Amino acid sequence: MTMKELRDKAKPLGVKFGVGVSKTDAVRQIQIAEGFDDCFGRGLFGSCGQPDCCFRTDCEKIPG
Numbered sequence: 870m871t872m873k874e875l876r877d878k879a880k881p882l883g884v885k886f887g888v889g890v891s892k893t894d895a896v897r898q899i900q901i902a903e904g905f906d907d908c909f910g911r912g913l914f915g916s917c918g919q920p921d922c923c924f925r926t927d928c929e930k931i932p933g
Contacts, residue, residue, distance in 0.1 A: 879902070903923075
């Protein structure tokens with residue numbers, strides 16, 4: 870996802886990103902706002918237990 874896409878997804882959740890925030894940190898802020906653990910990119914894909922997280926597919930691609 871691009872930063873624009875992340876900002877578009879975050880806006881209705883009331884999440885705003887500061888200048889220079891990384892995509893990983895942006896995703897984690899969105900995860901928290903959606904009620905998920907902020908586990909994106911932490912190498913926990915196999916044990917995260919959050920199958921409904923919209924970032925799951927992207928997270929799976931990150932080497933743990």
